[in-house]
Amino acid sequence: MTRTLEWKVRVRLTEEDGTTKAEAVLDTGTATLTGHGVAHCNPQDVDVPAIGDELAASRAMRDIAGQLMRVADRDLEAAGAGSGSGPIRPPYAWSDMT
Template sequence: MTRTLEWELRLGLTEDDGTTRAEAVLDTGTTKLTGHGVARCNPQDVDVPVIGDELAASRAMKDIAAQLMKAADEELETVGAGPASGPVAPPYAWSDTTA
């Protein structure tokens, strides 16, 4: 069976006084997940705004990734593919590694 899906990711960035904040919203068509990330420039470092953008955005997307993994773990558990509780050592279903 072939399936094709398209999920929309919207990412907003704001910067104020050396602090960059990111909000990422993932719309899967059936649910929306929101992730947040923050990056602060050390006052002793050179202010390079793009670095703050990249750090804050990556942290917001990492937040969404964690939410997606939690949802997948819960759904795997409901179909009997994962342990009933506690931390899971990958891979017990979909592998996190690339071949």
């Protein structure tokens, strides 16, 4: 089976007084997940807004990744593949190894 999907991610960044906040929204076409991330500039460090953007955005996307993994674990269990914490029977033995 071959299939192609496109999922869209939108990231909104706001910065105020050395704090950058990010909201990332993943739209799969059938579901939407929202993640949040924050980065604070140490007052003793040079304020480089791009670094705050990168940190906050990566934390928001990591939040989405965790949510997506929990959804996948529930879907695996519902498909009869067992819980995400136990051994997974084929054909659902999706590996995160490349």
